[in-house]
Amino acid sequence: xxxxxxxxxxxxxxxxxxxxxxxxxxxxxxxxxxxxxxxxxxxxxxxxxxxxxxxxxxxxxxxxxxxxxxxxxxxxxxxxxxxxxxxxxxxxxxxxxxxxxxxxxxxxxxxxxxxxxxxxxxxxxxxxxxxxxxxxxxxxxxxxxxxxxxxxxxxxxxxxxxxxxxxxxxxxxxxxxxxxxxxxxxxxxxxxxxxxxxxxxxxxxxxxxxxxxxxxxxxxxxxxxxxxxxxxxxxxxxxxxxxxxxxxxxxxxxxxxxxxxxxxxxxxxxxxxxxxxxxxxxxxxxxx
Numbered sequence: 001x002x003x004x005x006x007x008x009x010x011x012x013x014x015x016x017x018x019x020x021x022x023x024x025x026x027x028x029x030x031x032x033x034x035x036x037x038x039x040x041x042x043x044x045x046x047x048x049x050x051x052x053x054x055x056x057x058x059x060x061x062x063x064x065x066x067x068x069x070x071x072x073x074x075x076x077x078x079x080x081x082x083x084x085x086x087x088x089x090x091x092x093x094x095x096x097x098x099x100x101x102x103x104x105x106x107x108x109x110x111x112x113x114x115x116x117x118x119x120x121x122x123x124x125x126x127x128x129x130x131x132x133x134x135x136x137x138x139x140x141x142x143x144x145x146x147x148x149x150x151x152x153x154x155x156x157x158x159x160x161x162x163x164x165x166x167x168x169x170x171x172x173x174x175x176x177x178x179x180x181x182x183x184x185x186x187x188x189x190x191x192x193x194x195x196x197x198x199x200x201x202x203x204x205x206x207x208x209x210x211x212x213x214x215x216x217x218x219x220x221x222x223x224x225x226x227x228x229x230x231x232x233x234x235x236x237x238x239x240x241x242x243x244x245x246x247x248x249x250x251x252x253x254x255x256x257x258x259x260x261x262x263x264x265x266x267x268x269x270x271x272x273x274x275x276x277x278x279x280x281x282x283x284x285x286x287x288x
Contacts, residue, residue, distance in 0.1 A: 042101035051084055129191055133165050174254065177228070177261040178209045185261070192256060198237055198245040201254070205262070213264065221265065228259040 055077060062073035091098060105111050141158045149157055174192055177185040188209065192201065202219055214222045220235045227234075237245065237252060249255070 042104055043099050047084070047088065051081065054080060127189070130166055130169055133169070134162050137162050137165065172256045174256060175259045176205070176225075177259075178205075179213065179262055179264055192249055192254070194248070194250070196249050198247050198249060198252060201249060202237075202245075210262065223262055223264050225254075226261045226263050227253075228261050233263070 058073055058077045058080070062070050062077065065073065138158055141161060142154050145154050145157055169191055170189075172191050172193060173189040175187055176190055177187050179185050186209075190201075190205070206214070210223070220233075220237065225234045225237070226232065232253075234252060234254075254260070
């Protein structure tokens, strides 16, 4: 009886022991059921703390002096946050990964791959999407099928699933001829869906294939999409505005199965000017 009473007293004194929590210097670190996740301060907290202390110090100092020195403190209190903000946004644009704390990175994704994913644009290339789908199905399906399908039939089922997915992707693709500097045009297959807009397509094409060929916001001034079968130029797409053209591709006549070509304006036949590129991600489009 004495032993049972002692055990009950210990549990009442430390109720969190019943849930398996381990306490650290900053509070609960981990529970056996995995519900508590450790959190660490990331660099944003350090930046904000430094900025707050600096501004408070300068503000207090400015109240203790007069004349041109007080004016200098006032200018510093105004200019310093602007400089820090500029540096912050430059870092956010160029190297956003440095603003993450180690604990902010996903556990199941290696840090180098996570950083690479931050800087990599999303592609709708049929080859890339098909590769991802195939690798995913081949890595996941065998384990799911093992309890339900005979071992010698698993690979056949996986192969059928991959082939079905490939056929579905191909039915949603368009073919686009992309010009190349000093070489013949490269044909790529691009996956589109019913929700893809004009700006989505133009932005994706530029980010993936046209960075070294055309300047920013020059569609249709420096380049234009053309229907290879009819010769129709989509020249009234994304025009005279920096706003996104949110119309669906179907509204301007681009549908799965079409064959398009990127035509560079002002370049000699068979050649492409090499200049810094960009698409007009946002301008109003209309069907020619």
